[in-house]
Amino acid sequence: MLDEVRRRLHPRRLRSTGRRAKQALRKAGLAPAGPVYGRLADAGRAVPIPPKARVLLSTVLLRRPGHITVPIDRLLLGAQGGWTAREFAERTDDLLWPSTRLIDGPHVDLLRRTDPSDEEILASPYGRLARRCIDAGGHYFGARDDAGIVAGARSLLSGEPRERRPQQSGRLDPILVAPIRGSDHYQVLDGHHRLAHAAVRGETTARVVTKWLPVTTPLQDLLLRMSWLDGTKELYQPIEAPELEQSWTTVRRCTDRLEKMTKLLAERGITGSYLDVASCYGWFVAEMGRTGLDAQGLERDPLAVPLGRATYGLREGQIGTGDAVELLAYSDRVYDVVSCFSLLHHFVLGRGSVGPEALVKLLDRATGKVLFLDTGQENEAWFRTSLEGWNAGTIADFLRRHTTFGEIIDLGPDDDARPPYADNYGRHLFACIRT
């Protein structure tokens, strides 16, 4: 069957879709990698503009005239300590700072505390925010030590709006926000303290001035740069973040496969170590870790590492990066449980460095007790021709012939054949068990 698939994959027969052509150009270095918008914005920031002109640009030309009313729960944390939200996130290694709702942030947290002690203030998220600004080489509204942090926090608690600076006209600076690209949320550029007071007073909307040009968050940028997602607004595994809610599609639900795996492991009393091969940013690593397995991932795209650490709290080193074939071939380590999802068909389609038989042999060798595997199949619209004959029956047969497992169980199809991918997925999950 595989020979037939390979015959049909002769280059002349390969249909070059727009996406694949784009991918090929990127891989050949002929098209730039990463999101175009982010690069343009960065280039814009790097243009040497005299300070006066930059202020004029920022305060007059780049702002929409007048105020707009926005729901406070659509405002995300932004600029701190004189740095943009992105700079602050980078300097303090907190990728998700600009993905955090203002109402869940440190300013609101402080205002909700009743009569906090100095120690409590310093240990609170607000105290830690100020400390992070200082440790990153700056200050927090002039505070450069613990005494300054506590004094500042107390003035916020007393109701003094910290960011208000009288303009030359005598009027107060407006609360300034920027729309977040691909999202109905806004990033706060100036006014966190005033907005936090409004939220704690129970107000649900705020009058703000907004910039014309949208910003992107570091989380959006990293996702758009992941090689597998290829600049599409897609999440291959679930990530919860406010600015992804409107335009990002979660392609794979993952929970259905997790449930099947954990059920089988519980029934068989299997515990111990776990490796997810081609782990993406590590949803399965995090979830299997939560069930008590000593979980690790292996992924070719290095961006999976910061994404997994920020979004799922994975430990440093929990996802190893590199080519699965090379890493498995050079390691003798055996894991009690191994999974490999949606990788095998790329080898069947001739896109791997070895054939599919060699890949499953490596997975077999790395597995102590059970291997979970799924692969693209012929029932999917995008593989109807290229994977003709590659279905649950032939896949099970392939696994029986090319591995040493005593039991191969078909745990049934996934639940991902839903719009916009109603004609795709429905991949069967196989458990290959040592007996």
Ligand SMILES: C[S@@+](CC[C@H](N)C(=O)[O-])C[C@H]1O[C@@H](n2cnc3c(N)ncnc32)[C@H](O)[C@@H]1O
């Ligand atoms: C279709 S995604 C599947 C992600 C994940 N296994 C899942 O099902 O949720 C394929 C993933 O495999 C990774 N990948 C592709 N080829 C690889 C290789 N040779 N070694 C390691 N990772 C690879 C890609 O970067 C991508 O994250």
